Amino acid sequence: MSFSAVALHRCFHEAMTTSFEVIVVHENSTYVRQAAETVFTEIDRLEHLLSRHDGSSDISRINLLKPGESARITPDVFECLAAASWVNHVTEGAFDVTVGPLLKPAGGTTVRSCRPDHGLSLSRVGMRRLELDSASFSVGIKMESGCSEGVLIDLGAIGKGYALDKAADILEEWGINNYLIVAGGSTALASGDGDKGCGWKVGVGGQWGKAAGMESICLLNEALSGSGTEVKGEHIVDPATGLKASGHIAAWSVCPSATVADALSTAFMVMSTQKVAAFCGKYVRMSAFVVNSAGRLLCLKGKQDERTAT
Numbered sequence: 001m002s003f004s005a006v007a008l009h010r011c012f013h014e015a016m017t018t019s020f021e022v023i024v025v026h027e028n029s030t031y032v033r034q035a036a037e038t039v040f041t042e043i044d045r046l047e048h049l050l051s052r053h054d055g056s057s058d059i060s061r062i063n064l065l066k067p068g069e070s071a072r073i074t075p076d077v078f079e080c081l082a083a084a085s086w087v088n089h090v091t092e093g094a095f096d097v098t099v100g101p102l103l104k105p106a107g108g109t110t111v112r113s114c115r116p117d118h119g120l121s122l123s124r125v126g127m128r129r130l131e132l133d134s135a136s137f138s139v140g141i142k143m144e145s146g147c148s149e150g151v152l153i154d155l156g157a158i159g160k161g162y163a164l165d166k167a168a169d170i171l172e173e174w175g176i177n178n179y180l181i182v183a184g185g186s187t188a189l190a191s192g193d194g195d196k197g198c199g200w201k202v203g204v205g206g207q208w209g210k211a212a213g214m215e216s217i218c219l220l221n222e223a224l225s226g227s228g229t230e231v232k233g234e235h236i237v238d239p240a241t242g243l244k245a246s247g248h249i250a251a252w253s254v255c256p257s258a259t260v261a262d263a264l265s266t267a268f269m270v271m272s273t274q275k276v277a278a279f280c281g282k283y284v285r286m287s288a289f290v291v292n293s294a295g296r297l298l299c300l301k302g303k304q305d306e307r308t309a310t
Contacts, residue, residue, distance in 0.1 A: 009032040009036075010024075011033060011040075015043045015044055016050075016163065019184060020181070020182065022036045023179060023181075025194065026178070032176070035170070035171060042170055046163050046166060049077050050155045050159045050162070051159075052100065052153060058071075058077040062153055063100070065139075066148075066150050070131070070138045072137055075137055076166070078137045080158065080159065080162045080259070081132060081139060082132060083158065083162065083263070087263040087264060088127040089127075090279070091264070091279065093239055094239070094247075094267040094268075095264070095267035096127055097158065098124070098125050098151045099125055100151070101122075123146065124150075124151060124152065125239055126239070157263060158259060160184065160262055161183070161223065161225060161259040162258070162262070164181050164183055165257060167181050167189075168189055177191055178193060178195075180194070181258075187223065187226075188200075188202050188219065188224050188225075189223040190219035190221065191221055193220075198218065200218065203216040217254070222255060223262075225264070226250065226265050227251050228250035228251070245269040247271045247273070248268060248271075249295065250290070251269045251276075251291070252268075253268060253288050254287045254288070254289075255285060268290055273290060273292055273298060273300075277300045280301060281301075281302065282302075283302045285302060287300060287302045
């Protein structure tokens with residue numbers, strides 16, 4: 001992802017196996033650096049909580065639970081899981097953070113090939129298996145006939161977006177409201193008019209974005225997230241089949257929340273074009289760009305959204 005707007009201050013940080021960048025229009029560089037350091041400290045804290053590869057994280061503790069057991073977790077992790085549950089529901093299961101058993105252990109983000117134990121792995125998948133209790137901030141594993149195993153949650157498709165939303169909360173608390181926060185080359189969250197007074201112009205980049213003629217879009221108080229196979233290969237799995245996603249070659253989602261945008265770009269890789277179009281048609285300020293198997297870019301608008309690619 002690239003951006004043409006030149007901001008006054010840029011700060012960088014490595015976390016969650018990617019790079020985070022905070023770009024701020026502000027008159028005080030020292031103040032911005034202090035705010036950015038606070039943001040990066042928060043991102044590091046979230047990484048510790050959300051990573052399934054950290055043995056002491058909340059997610060690792062959940063992944064050790066057996067059916068019938070539960071564990072109390074931090075409000076942040078609960079909030080992220082609740083958002084994942086909502087996206088799972090509205091996309092009819094196209095997005096699911098319990099796909100861990102279907103991913104190869106090496107690297108943890110590559111789709112497994114079909115194996116003799118594929119059916120067993122698939123039986124462990126499903127957000128329906130999680131029981132979220134908002135009163136106690138606890139997560140339990142439901143008992144299910146034919147499955148004595150727990151879950152294997154992977155938040156790789158939503159965690160970075162959640163981190164951006166929490167980072168934005170901090171910047172707002174510091175009185176900073178004209179900024180662009182970017183996680184790697186896939187997710188960005190913008191607020192304010194940018195440094196040129198017309199929002200933040202964000203380039204999509206990548207071979208499919210360029211081939212489809214989608215050079216950039218302008219973000220105004222919203223988030224953009226993209227998914228595809230160019231960087232990580234075939235790393236997105238269809239939760240229903242356990243096989244690689246085949247809905248689209250590449251997909252981008254735009255909506256007010258970076259958490260939701262991050263999750264939706266993954267779901268749109270799985271969903272058919274017709275289902276993505278129907279989904280966007282239900283919501284205000286939610287749109288999608290998808291590249292179909294023929295390499296054609298399609299702009300699918302939400303309610304009251306006249307957005308176009310440039």
